[in-house]
Amino acid sequence: MTPKADTAVAANPVETAAGKTVTEKTAASAWRAHGAARRSTHVLRLRVSAALVAVTVLAVLLVPPLVQLDQQAVDLAAKLEPPSWAHPFGTDDVGRDLLLRCVYGLRVSLLVGVVAALTATVIGTAVGAAAGALGGWADRLVMRLVDTLSSVPHLLLGIFIVAMFRPGVWPVVISVALTHWLSTARIVRAEVLSLRSRPFIDAAVSGGASRWRVTVRHLLPGVLPQAGLAAVLMVPHAMWHESALSFLGLGLPTHTASLGTLIQGARGSLLAGQWWPTLFPGLFLIIPTLAVAGLAGVWRERINPRRRSELML
Secondary structure, three states: OOHHHHHHHHHHHHHHHHHHHHHHHHHHHHHHHHHHHHHHHHHHHHHHHHHHHHHHHHHHHHHHHHOOOOOOOOOHHHOOOOOOOOOOOOEOOOOOEHHHHHHHHHHHHHHHHHHHHHHHHHHHHHHHHHHHHHOHHHHHHHHHHHHHHHOOOHHHHHHHHHOOOOOOHHHHHHHHHHHOOHHHHHHHHHHHHHHHOOHHHHHHHHOOOOHHHHHHHHHHHHHHHHHHHHHHHHHHHHHHHHHHHHHOOOOOOOOOOOHHHHHHHOHHHHHOOOOHHHHHHHHHHHHHHHHHHHHHHHHHHHHOHHHHHHHOO
16 A cells, blocks of 8 residues: 555544544534523523513502502593503593503402412312322222312303302302312322332331321422412413403402403493403403413423423533
């Protein structure tokens, strides 16, 4: 073999190895850039969602005591005025300021959503933990009951419950709470069954711990993150449920400001071409929902190790 051939043969592996090294570095750089972009999107979503939730809470807490105006004050001379400096969201069909009415409506809807979500989470956590801890025929009986109730549409069951009471806030809270604990019970039961197979549970049982002690000291603390996430996700769901009942005229009284009653009362104005009485209450319902969903998504990524590891790639 000639010296030129030897040089060519020796050069090819060097070039191939160099090319492979360059390709691997390029791929690694691209993958790190992709992971950095995902992390920046994650941080942006967290900040925007937290800011929207903070603005919502501050508006609900501060606007009513700071703004010394009666949200029920009627001014027929200013009815259905479009958005302006005097009325940023316009006025409704009897001249009431829509911005103030939307804040009061959000206050009521948020109260119903939070209380109903917490109540439903407590019920679902207790039922799911009991079913998963007891097992056997008790577990099967409880889950058949959950399946039976789940077969009935939530809204239909909620209408049946609300119809037994006079219109008001607490009948709506009871209705939403009694129809939304089923999903939490399933989640908690699945988590309890997963925890029961862990070695530390076997060690506690072998050490003589009773079923009650194992449930209270080990199983319930293990399911609290999932139950908390379910409660956060249930708040916007409960708000939408309350708005649907109020829109149908079965939830809160018509004179009580809630997002559902505001949208229900603006139907005639929308048909007449006045869009603002419907648009702004709808935005007050949609934006907090998206903000809470964004925070819940971040929480889910935090408590789910697989999701978190994928995010950090």
